[in-house]
Amino acid sequence: MLETAQWINNYFNESTDAIMIFKDNELLVSNHMAKELQKELNMNPKYLLEIADSSVKQKFSPTENCFNCIIQNKMKQISIPITLAKNMPHPLSYFMIYNVIDQEEHVFSLTLKNRGTINRMDQLAQQRKLTQYVNRANENERKRISEDLHDSIAQGVYSAIMGVRRLSDTTMSPEKLSQLTDVIQSQLNDTLTEVKRMALDIRPSVLDSFGLLSALRVLSKRLQENSGVTIDVIGNADTSGLSNDIQSVLYRIAQEAINNALKHANANEISILLVSHDHFITLEIIDDGDGFNVPKHQTFNGRSLGLMNMNERVKALNGAFSIKSKLNEGTTVTVKFPVA
Amino acid sequence: MNLEQTNDQFDYQTLVNQIYHDEDFDFVGVAIQSKNPPHSIKWSFVAGNTNEKFRKIVLRSGIGIAGLVIRTGKPFWDNDLTEYEYSSKMYTPIANTEHLHSAVAVPIVETPSIVSGVLIAGYHSNIEVSNETAQKLSQYL
Numbered sequence: 001m002l003e004t005a006q007w008i009n010n011y012f013n014e015s016t017d018a019i020m021i022f023k024d025n026e027l028l029v030s031n032h033m034a035k036e037l038q039k040e041l042n043m044n045p046k047y048l049l050e051i052a053d054s055s056v057k058q059k060f061s062p063t064e065n066c067f068n069c070i071i072q073n074k075m076k077q078i079s080i081p082i083t084l085a086k087n088m089p090h091p092l093s094y095f096m097i098y099n100v101i102d103q104e105e106h107v108f109s110l111t112l113k114n115r116g117t118i119n120r121m122d123q124l125a126q127q128r129k130l131t132q133y134v135n136r137a138n139e140n141e142r143k144r145i146s147e148d149l150h151d152s153i154a155q156g157v158y159s160a161i162m163g164v165r166r167l168s169d170t171t172m173s174p175e176k177l178s179q180l181t182d183v184i185q186s187q188l189n190d191t192l193t194e195v196k197r198m199a200l201d202i203r204p205s206v207l208d209s210f211g212l213l214s215a216l217r218v219l220s221k222r223l224q225e226n227s228g229v230t231i232d233v234i235g236n237a238d239t240s241g242l243s244n245d246i247q248s249v250l251y252r253i254a255q256e257a258i259n260n261a262l263k264h265a266n267a268n269e270i271s272i273l274l275v276s277h278d279h280f281i282t283l284e285i286i287d288d289g290d291g292f293n294v295p296k297h298q299t300f301n302g303r304s305l306g307l308m309n310m311n312e313r314v315k316a317l318n319g320a321f322s323i324k325s326k327l328n329e330g331t332t333v334t335v336k337f338p339v340a
Numbered sequence: 341m342n343l344e345q346t347n348d349q350f351d352y353q354t355l356v357n358q359i360y361h362d363e364d365f366d367f368v369g370v371a372i373q374s375k376n377p378p379h380s381i382k383w384s385f386v387a388g389n390t391n392e393k394f395r396k397i398v399l400r401s402g403i404g405i406a407g408l409v410i411r412t413g414k415p416f417w418d419n420d421l422t423e424y425e426y427s428s429k430m431y432t433p434i435a436n437t438e439h440l441h442s443a444v445a446v447p448i449v450e451t452p453s454i455v456s457g458v459l460i461a462g463y464h465s466n467i468e469v470s471n472e473t474a475q476k477l478s479q480y481l
Binding site: 197 | 451
């Protein structure tokens with residue numbers, strides 16, 4: 001029992017929250033953190049007490065016109081946002097929690113929780129979600145490549161092998177033989193096309209050797225052939241000064257935006273504009289499709305490579321990203337990057 | 341373009357028109373592999389098209405019902421073409437641009453073992469296609 005009391009005492013003293021216990025509005029006991037704050041910030045417990053007191057009065061005041069009161073009154077504790085060290089270079093944001101310990105004896109506690117920590121936890125949770133999503137996307141990509149390798153490439157090579165095996169049949173007439181070689185040739189041709197397509201999908205080598213504009217042209221030509229939708233690339237931008245990271249992000253965003261337009265928008269025509277200005281470069285992907293309600297899709301849904309991911313990638317490189325869309329009026333995706 | 345190719349073209353356009361008139365299909369099309377490199381396969385002859393998007397499509401071997409016909413040399417049909425997403429292996433571009441709900445595709449063979457093209461016919465509505473439809477279509481070739 002004694003030991004337990006000691007542990008509770010330790011916990012109280014070493015808590016990262018500043019805890020103060022009052023009796024009849026006099027400070028009874030405070031933990032290490034509270035003493036530290038008192039010393040360093042010249043924080044007066046009486047001041048906190050007044051704040052708590054006024055907010056308690058506010059809570060029970062019938063004149064206050066507050067919609068949240070129903071929720072507030074149900075809370076056993078009262079939480080008050082408070083900023084300490086206001087006139088110092090780094091103000092500290094806290095939540096002050098007023099908690100009644102013993103009503104009859106008028107004993108209550110005030111706890112200061114660092115708001116920075118809470119925000120940080122929120123950020124961390126968001127980050128975890130994002131990491132999880134990136135991992136999953138990574139794994140899915142691998143799965144897709146593996147399936148493609150197995151289904152198209154391996155199959156193509158296998159049937160070519162079977163064809164070559166039949167070539168050794170000596171009883172075949174010359175006409176049959178030439179037919180068979182034609183078949184094998186066309187099989188290998190198909191496989192070669194497929195290998196090239198996969199290589200392009202994974203990472204376009206054009207991007208590294210001929211720059212962003214050429215890469216966008218190749219991409220749009222291929223997607224046009226796959227969909228029948230007219231995709232134009234307009235631009236005169238010189239992208240040789242752009243970093244590889246920015247070029248990759250611009251390429252991926254164009255790819256994602258076109259894919260979105262083809263998948264969901266029912267577009268007839270998609271235009272890609274890459275224009276360089278004095279100290280910035282802009283990429284616009286404009287489609288004439290169905291359009292959509294942007295705010296509805298802006299939240300992170302953890303499954304698709306959503307708008308948030310595009311936004312994050314651009315932000316990470318000091319760019320700006322925006323989507324304008326209205327139902328039945330098409331969609332415009334704009335990305336802007338500063339250029340030195 | 342030589343005389344033989346112009347002859348080919350004439351034949352297929354007539355064939356497509358004939359099928360479109362004789363049967364109740366909403367769309368009929370023929371894709372033929374080009375004789376010149378890069379030997380791409382395009383929808384060169386169509387009837388009942390609702391737009392001009394077909395001109396831009398280049399058929400990919402093994403992708404969609406038309407692509408599967410090219411790869412395997414066997415007829416294929418599907419009654420739920422609108423179900424496939426753009427990234428799906430069964431996504432058939434021509435079905436999407438022409439809003440085909442069901443369609444059947446049969447191979448056009450040059451010599452017994454070389455598939456040089458594909459003949460497709462389909463419906464905008466929920467009309468079912470089957471092996472019989474494929475056989476009926478093959479009769480025209």
